[in-house]
Amino acid sequence: MPYVNIKVTGGNEAPTAGQKAALIKGVTELLSGVLGKNPATTVVVIDEVAQDNWGLGGMSVTEVRQRNRKA
Amino acid sequence: MPYVNIKVTGGNEAPTAGQKAALIKGVTELLSGVLGKNPATTVVVIDEVAQDNWGLGGMSVTEVRQRNRKA
Amino acid sequence: MPYVNIKVTGGNEAPTAGQKAALIKGVTELLSGVLGKNPATTVVVIDEVAQDNWGLGGMSVTEVRQRNRKA
Amino acid sequence: MPYVNIKVTGGNEAPTAGQKAALIKGVTELLSGVLGKNPATTVVVIDEVAQDNWGLGGMSVTEVRQRNRKA
Amino acid sequence: MPYVNIKVTGGNEAPTAGQKAALIKGVTELLSGVLGKNPATTVVVIDEVAQDNWGLGGMSVTEVRQRNRKA
Amino acid sequence: MPYVNIKVTGGNEAPTAGQKAALIKGVTELLSGVLGKNPATTVVVIDEVAQDNWGLGGMSVTEVRQRNRKA
Numbered sequence: 001m002p003y004v005n006i007k008v009t010g011g012n013e014a015p016t017a018g019q020k021a022a023l024i025k026g027v028t029e030l031l032s033g034v035l036g037k038n039p040a041t042t043v044v045v046i047d048e049v050a051q052d053n054w055g056l057g058g059m060s061v062t063e064v065r066q067r068n069r070k071a
Numbered sequence: 072m073p074y075v076n077i078k079v080t081g082g083n084e085a086p087t088a089g090q091k092a093a094l095i096k097g098v099t100e101l102l103s104g105v106l107g108k109n110p111a112t113t114v115v116v117i118d119e120v121a122q123d124n125w126g127l128g129g130m131s132v133t134e135v136r137q138r139n140r141k142a
Numbered sequence: 143m144p145y146v147n148i149k150v151t152g153g154n155e156a157p158t159a160g161q162k163a164a165l166i167k168g169v170t171e172l173l174s175g176v177l178g179k180n181p182a183t184t185v186v187v188i189d190e191v192a193q194d195n196w197g198l199g200g201m202s203v204t205e206v207r208q209r210n211r212k213a
Numbered sequence: 214m215p216y217v218n219i220k221v222t223g224g225n226e227a228p229t230a231g232q233k234a235a236l237i238k239g240v241t242e243l244l245s246g247v248l249g250k251n252p253a254t255t256v257v258v259i260d261e262v263a264q265d266n267w268g269l270g271g272m273s274v275t276e277v278r279q280r281n282r283k284a
Numbered sequence: 285m286p287y288v289n290i291k292v293t294g295g296n297e298a299p300t301a302g303q304k305a306a307l308i309k310g311v312t313e314l315l316s317g318v319l320g321k322n323p324a325t326t327v328v329v330i331d332e333v334a335q336d337n338w339g340l341g342g343m344s345v346t347e348v349r350q351r352n353r354k355a
Numbered sequence: 356m357p358y359v360n361i362k363v364t365g366g367n368e369a370p371t372a373g374q375k376a377a378l379i380k381g382v383t384e385l386l387s388g389v390l391g392k393n394p395a396t397t398v399v400v401i402d403e404v405a406q407d408n409w410g411l412g413g414m415s416v417t418e419v420r421q422r423n424r425k426a
Contacts (some may be wrong), residue, residue, distance in 0.1 A: 166339030168412030308410030
């Protein structure tokens with residue numbers, strides 16, 4: 001009966017439909033394998049977050065990526 | 072002062088504006104009726120999740136719907 | 143297949159087991175009634191938040207309640 | 214290592230890229246200043262919520278804004 | 285840079301510290317394997333939810349478990 | 356009308372009531388200053404997460420802290 005929310009950056013870093021299916025399958029199997037949870041009622045929600053809307057180290061990912069390209 | 076988050080599938084299953092208004096009204100009245108919470112400060116946020124991004128039973132809803140159509 | 147998260151204040155304002163059951167039943171019926179969602183796969187999670195940990199108007203609820211008692 | 218999620222209304226009220234950068238910088242500095250948290254591992258996610266999908270006082274923000282314009 | 289939140293039932297169904305470590309390791313490896321995400325900045329938060337506070341099928345898990353024992 | 360959720364580690368790293376009040380005040384002022392949001396309807400929820408339940412770099416914070424002490 002677990003609920004899993006996965007947040008990753010979107011835009012040009014967005015996962016493909018195949019990668020999202022692999023995340024859903026993988027995390028459902030992980031919860032079944034580690035905790036014996038029933039896959040039939042395991043819910044997974046993936047959020048793709050715009051790079052302007054994700055911050056790390058006090059900067060948006062947009063800015064982090066620009067700095068990395070320059071460096 | 073409650074906060075409620077409702078996640079449902081979007082795309083061709085997305086709720087209409089009228090249905091979203093009915094959810095907001097209904098859940099606000101429920102919290103007022105059951106717990107006596109003040110509607111004026113009850114916050115509701117509805118997230119519409121793409122069908123590729125929602126997993127149940129280890130599969131995306133996109134795949135669940137395709138299997139149901141075939142069956 | 144919806145997922146609902148309800149956050150309310152805890153401590154001396156915490157809902158009873160009966161009130162929590164009424165919230166779960168009520169919101170599941172709301173989603174079934176408004177959107178035709180299947181109750182069997184509707185997940186509800188209630189979080190009880192300590193009054194020091196909930197802020198409104200720039201103050202914790204602990205302080206909001208103290209001011210209301212004095213007023 | 215903190216995680217912060219900020220939800221605001223989107224559409225014609227959506228924050229600009231500059232405002233989002235200011236929120237990310239400001240909240241990261243707040244957590245560093247108040248709790249001594251390491252900015253390098255402080256994660257911030259901003260969600261812009263459609264005005265039909267945000268409820269306050271039992272109404273969507275769309276409806277709240279319409280009533281305010283009329284009043 | 286992903287963020288993962290895993291919610292499971294607590295109380296007598298709560299995961300052990302070892303199981304929680306296995307979930308953290310497993311989901312971090314999944315995101316690295318499927319999406320190439322950097323494990324160093326992958327954040328995982330596990331919430332253990334009281335059985336009275338988790339609803340499925342319109343009932344709390346407390347009631348679901350009682351019915352299953354009787355059946 | 357914004358909603359902010361702040362997650363930090365708890366246990367022996369838990370913020371004091373005074374620190375939590377400072378976070379609530381600070382983030383509410385940030386949203387008012389940057390976006391002109393009304394403090395009266397700004398909601399803040401702080402979650403204190405057990406160190407076994409928070410993962411970074413594929414390990415729980417409990418293990419991260421033990422390694423740092425040994426190093």
